Amino acid sequence: MEIQGNPQQASENRRLSPWLFCIAPMMDWTDRHCRFFHRQLAPHARLYTEMVTAGAVLHGDRARLLDFDAAEHPLALQLGGHEPADLAAAARIGVDFGYDEINLNVGCPSDRVQSGRFGACLMREPALVADCVAAMRAAVSVPVTVKCRIGVDDQDDYEGLHRFTETLVGAGLGVLIVHARKAWLHGLSPKENREIPPLNYARVYQLKREFPALTIVINGGIVAPDAAASHLKQVDGVMLGRAAYHDPYVLARMEQSLFGTPMPAREEIVGQMAPYITDQIARGEALHHIARHVLGLYLGEPGARAFRRYLSEHMRAAGAGFGVLADAAALVCEHARAAA
Numbered sequence: 001m002e003i004q005g006n007p008q009q010a011s012e013n014r015r016l017s018p019w020l021f022c023i024a025p026m027m028d029w030t031d032r033h034c035r036f037f038h039r040q041l042a043p044h045a046r047l048y049t050e051m052v053t054a055g056a057v058l059h060g061d062r063a064r065l066l067d068f069d070a071a072e073h074p075l076a077l078q079l080g081g082h083e084p085a086d087l088a089a090a091a092r093i094g095v096d097f098g099y100d101e102i103n104l105n106v107g108c109p110s111d112r113v114q115s116g117r118f119g120a121c122l123m124r125e126p127a128l129v130a131d132c133v134a135a136m137r138a139a140v141s142v143p144v145t146v147k148c149r150i151g152v153d154d155q156d157d158y159e160g161l162h163r164f165t166e167t168l169v170g171a172g173l174g175v176l177i178v179h180a181r182k183a184w185l186h187g188l189s190p191k192e193n194r195e196i197p198p199l200n201y202a203r204v205y206q207l208k209r210e211f212p213a214l215t216i217v218i219n220g221g222i223v224a225p226d227a228a229a230s231h232l233k234q235v236d237g238v239m240l241g242r243a244a245y246h247d248p249y250v251l252a253r254m255e256q257s258l259f260g261t262p263m264p265a266r267e268e269i270v271g272q273m274a275p276y277i278t279d280q281i282a283r284g285e286a287l288h289h290i291a292r293h294v295l296g297l298y299l300g301e302p303g304a305r306a307f308r309r310y311l312s313e314h315m316r317a318a319g320a321g322f323g324v325l326a327d328a329a330a331l332v333c334e335h336a337r338a339a340a
Contacts, residue, residue, distance in 0.1 A: 018074060019175055019217045019237035021228075021258055022046040023244050023251070025078040025103070025147070030245075033280070034293040035072045038244065040272045041251035044259045047075045051105045053118070054081035057090035066097045069276070076101035078147070080108070080118045082128060084135035091136040091144070102136055104129070106148040109183035120183040123152045126164045130171035137172050145175040147219070150203050151182035158203055165207060169214060177239055178204045180220040205234040223250065225257035247299045266297055270329045277322040287320040294325065303335030 025048035035047045077094040081087045091102040108119035122129050136144045150161050181197040199221050208216045217237035228238040243250050255261040298304040310328040
């Protein structure tokens with residue numbers, strides 16, 4: 001499926017699944033500032049929040065946890081939890097805040113998440129996950145989706161994944177996002193769980209063949225448009241994770257490949273951040289909370305190291321504003337002129 005440079009295919013992709021191109025929920029990374037930045041690079045991508053527990057939504061500072069910029073739409077709220085009633089109540093609150101989708105985390109393997117009986121450990125309890133899905137679907141009108149792994153620990157066969165999926169489909173699930181690695185609940189850190197268990201894309205492809213009516217999005221190890229195009233021959237959507245954060249400009253490449261969106265110059269992206277940064281600082285936000293997400297924008301380009309260094313050294317200064325980001329980008333231009 002060759003997409004890049006094919007306007008007819010790009011036009012068709014706009015009419016396909018809303019989950020064709022997604023950016024993964026990532027703890028400590030995909031906060032609202034990160035998502036606004038990613039939206040500048042990927043106008044058609046479906047964005048996801050960091051995981052927020054149902055308890056935090058019900059009892060915490062909702063404005064701090066759930067506020068977002070209107071530019072982030074379409075945007076999904078990822079919830080963590082295992083109590084159907086609590087998840088349903090949190091989902092209703094999320095919809096009241098304007099989220100376009102509620103996603104249940106059944107994939108995070110961290111000890112903290114396991115201790116709360118949610119995340120990847122829930123793959124061992126498909127009936128409970130189905131109850132959670134059914135309760136949330138009854139509570140809200142937006143799509144309720146699930147993000148999971150292909151297995152956990154010794155529960156590592158296709159039959160187990162099939163049973164898990166079948167149970168959720170029986171509860172009305174219409175969209176399943178699958179990280180194509182199993183999770184080890186003990187012995188590996190969350191970082192190691194993203195790298196050490198081998199990817200098994202074939203298992204996700206088989207799931208799509210056996211559940212053709214289910215929208216299936218594949219996640220894990222996708223770093224380039226050609227890989228995405230290959231996956232889209234088999235499944236309905238692709239989700240980028242760490243690649244989107246460490247090399248943000250890959251999002252613009254994906255946009256161009258999938259939707260025919262003209263690729264903006266990196267300095268254009270910097271300029272597009274100016275009103276947002278100025279507004280956020282006026283509201284009392286610190287520049288470094290926003291600028292830390294932009295550090296990888298020039299990855300692989302001449303001057304990228306100077307950009308990262310300048311930004312890292314100056315973004316925490318008292319009174320730092322958009323000018324710091326603009327000056328860092330100007331250093332890249334100087335390197336480009338010197339190299340020409």
